[in-house]
Amino acid sequence: MRGKVMGFFLLFSVLLAGDYPLKPVKFYRVKFSPESLPGNRVKTAIEVTIPHDFEMAERTGRIANFEKAAGLKKGDFQGRRYNDSDVFKIMEGAAYSLMLKRDPELEAYMDRLIFIVKKAQAPDGYLYTARQVNPRKLSPGTGPTRWSNLFTSHELYNVGHMYEAAVAYYLATGKDEFLKIALKNADLVYKVFYQGKKCAYPGHQEIEIGLSKLYAVTGKEKYLKLANYFLHNRGRCPFRAMFASESDFRVYNDPKYMQAHLPVEEQREAVGHAVRALYMYSALLDVGTLIDYRPYIDTAFSVWKDIVGRKIYITGGVGSLAEGEAFGKPYELPNKEAYCETCASIANVFFNHRLFLLTGDGKYLDVLERTLYNALFAGISLSGDRFFYVNPLESDGKLERKPWYSCACCPTNLARFLPTLGKYFYALGRDSLYITLYGENTARVEVSDKKIKIEERTIYPWDGKIDIRFFPESPIEFSLYLRIPGWAMGRALPSSLYKFVNPPREKPVVRLNGREISLKVEKGFLKIKRKWKEGDRLEVSLPMPVMKVKADSRVKDDVGKIALQRGPIIYCFESVDNGKEILKDKIPEKTTFRAEYRPDLLGGVATLKGAGFTVIPYYAWDNRGPSRMKVWMEVKKGK
Numbered sequence: 166m167r168g169k170v171m172g173f174f175l176l177f178s179v180l181l182a183g184d185y186p187l188k189p190v191k192f193y194r195v196k197f198s199p200e201s202l203p204g205n206r207v208k209t210a211i212e213v214t215i216p217h218d219f220e221m222a223e224r225t226g227r228i229a230n231f232e233k234a235a236g237l238k239k240g241d242f243q244g245r246r247y248n249d250s251d252v253f254k255i256m257e258g259a260a261y262s263l264m265l266k267r268d269p270e271l272e273a274y275m276d277r278l279i280f281i282v283k284k285a286q287a288p289d290g291y292l293y294t295a296r297q298v299n300p301r302k303l304s305p306g307t308g309p310t311r312w313s314n315l316f317t318s319h320e321l322y323n324v325g326h327m328y329e330a331a332v333a334y335y336l337a338t339g340k341d342e343f344l345k346i347a348l349k350n351a352d353l354v355y356k357v358f359y360q361g362k363k364c365a366y367p368g369h370q371e372i373e374i375g376l377s378k379l380y381a382v383t384g385k386e387k388y389l390k391l392a393n394y395f396l397h398n399r400g401r402c403p404f405r406a407m408f409a410s411e412s413d414f415r416v417y418n419d420p421k422y423m424q425a426h427l428p429v430e431e432q433r434e435a436v437g438h439a440v441r442a443l444y445m446y447s448a449l450l451d452v453g454t455l456i457d458y459r460p461y462i463d464t465a466f467s468v469w470k471d472i473v474g475r476k477i478y479i480t481g482g483v484g485s486l487a488e489g490e491a492f493g494k495p496y497e498l499p500n501k502e503a504y505c506e507t508c509a510s511i512a513n514v515f516f517n518h519r520l521f522l523l524t525g526d527g528k529y530l531d532v533l534e535r536t537l538y539n540a541l542f543a544g545i546s547l548s549g550d551r552f553f554y555v556n557p558l559e560s561d562g563k564l565e566r567k568p569w570y571s572c573a574c575c576p577t578n579l580a581r582f583l584p585t586l587g588k589y590f591y592a593l594g595r596d597s598l599y600i601t602l603y604g605e606n607t608a609r610v611e612v613s614d615k616k617i618k619i620e621e622r623t624i625y626p627w628d629g630k631i632d633i634r635f636f637p638e639s640p641i642e643f644s645l646y647l648r649i650p651g652w653a654m655g656r657a658l659p660s661s662l663y664k665f666v667n668p669p670r671e672k673p674v675v676r677l678n679g680r681e682i683s684l685k686v687e688k689g690f691l692k693i694k695r696k697w698k699e700g701d702r703l704e705v706s707l708p709m710p711v712m713k714v715k716a717d718s719r720v721k722d723d724v725g726k727i728a729l730q731r732g733p734i735i736y737c738f739e740s741v742d743n744g745k746e747i748l749k750d751k752i753p754e755k756t757t758f759r760a761e762y763r764p765d766l767l768g769g770v771a772t773l774k775g776a777g778f779t780v781i782p783y784y785a786w787d788n789r790g791p792s793r794m795k796v797w798m799e800v801k802k803g804k
């Protein structure tokens with residue numbers, strides 16, 4: 166990291182000091198071992214996913230759209246009206262990648278893209294190539310004039326992603342060209358909507374998060390005010406104002422789809438399009454903490470309870486319905502038809518991470534970890550260049566990951582999410598350090614202005630033994646909060662939606678410098694307050710039996726079935742291991758499964774064996790050619 170950039174980081178953290186009580190560690194301070202599961206995901210994202218996504222963006226005309234809007238190329242707008250957002254998301258991922266690894270070629274490519282984006286931007290700051298390339302030949306869903314069809318135009322969504330990318334690149338390089346483009350656009354949006362008192366809000370939430378980041382990096386309150394204005398307007402401004410045409414309004418008059426059925430403070434249930442919803446719930450927490458507005462936070466708590474109690478899959482996937490890419494009714498969790506968009510998993514991680522940073526409660530990390538290791542990691546192939554848009558829990562063998570989609574939101578969301586994995590592994594409070602997820606890494610953090618190196622050795626999630634050593638620059642007193650996952654204490658989720666039939670018989674064991682310490686777990690953490698000195702060692706042992714999971718009987722699709730979980734990993738039965746009749750197969754109720762670590766298989770995984778079946782981690786399915794698959798297995802009476 167270059168010296169001059171450190172000042173920017175300082176500014177970033179100081180401005181946020183009044184909001185979330187806990188701060189995530191900077192992701193680039195966590196160096197995963199490349200063989201570890203998270204390390205492998207980060208490495209693959211940088212080496213494969215980001216270059217692959219850029220190439221696909223080139224091939225599909227997404228980058229050419231900017232060149233055409235800039236007058237550098239001739240031709241029509243190509244693709245969908247939200248394609249600009251894909252380019253911005255890959256750029257955001259590339260910026261994070263530069264924070265992890267110097268790459269002058271990538272930086273030069275980014276600078277070239279930024280040059281094109283700048284040229285494409287209208288003199289007043291407007292940027293939306295779906296209109297700019299040829300205003301007389303608009304991409305479907307685009308309104309006839311600026312912001313006239315917010316219901317579906319994605320005009321504000323696209324630039325929200327630009328704000329996030331621009332902030333990331335500024336923090337990565339200290340160069341402010343991209344940030345200036347973003348600010349010029351945000352200033353225009355502020356003038357038109359906030360100062361112009363335009364009663365409207367984005368059809369797809371996202372800009373609210375981007376604006377909070379612009380506020381954090383500039384300290385300019387106008388961006389925070391604008392984010393809050395959009396949140397405030399939702400459910401208050403007439404829904405009709407979101408449509409350019411009366412006929413469209415009559416056909417699509419469903420404000421629940423975009424969480425506009427009630428003012429956000431009154432919303433209590435998770436409804437509508439899942440990605441929109443979860444971006445909005447995340448924004449409610451960002452803005453709610455920054456402006457200290459409790460009703461936003463209360464909404465976030467309520468919808469979380471609704472999701473975790475009634476609307477989440479055992480894989481941590483959310484948004485069960487294909488129709489409207491939406492949350493279903495309570496307990497409506499079909500397996501084969503499960504939608505579980507990869508973007509919804511990413512958004513669910515964003516949401517739960519924020520809830521943890523606000524409360525310090527490990528129950529949110531239990532949800533985050535479940536989603537991350539299962540529904541989210543399933544979204545990308547082990548090779549890093551094939552993607553699932555939907556992540557069902559059962560398949561007839563026809564579904565396979567693809568290199569790209571005409572709606573490429575998921576591949577590009579993964580490109581910006583995966584490089585930042587490190588930030589979910591540690592958090593910092595006032596004189597406190599939280600170890601939040603496990604995976605082999607070396608981290609460099611600062612607690613109370615003292616530098617500490619942490620070395621974590623483990624093959625988690627394949628084994629529950631974790632060896633952590635601390636190397637503070639000099640002895641320092643602070644509280645260490647060590648996460649004891651809910652599953653290790655016999656709780657599948659912080660709700661009664663899923664239960665372990667056979668929870669672990671043993672309790673987690675924690676040793677400090679060889680001596681066992683008593684396991685007093687509060688809010689999912691074991692607190693150890695002491696003066697930490699060089700070489701201090703924690704040995705953590707989390708029990709990892711193979712657990713059978715049962716769903717609440719109101720989940721019709723799971724009645725008479727079990728799922729298998731070991732550690733945070735949910736397993737599945739694939740036909741490639743078990744034959745083509747797997748979807749019809751049942752297992753005897755008393756079947757026991759044993760785990761076997763297979764370093765040679767699927768990048769290194771623990772498989773399960775029982776009743777003649779081989780079971781693999783759900784996230785790793787469809788990596789050996791087309792295969793039938795199911796997570797929930799029918800049970801028959803007897804041994």
Ligand code: FUB
Nearest residue numbers: 247369440490508572574
């Ligand atoms: O509309 C933009 C993105 O495409 C959404 O976030 C996804 O759900 C998909 O509809």
Ligand code: ZN
Nearest residue numbers: 506508574575
């Ligand atoms: Zn998506």
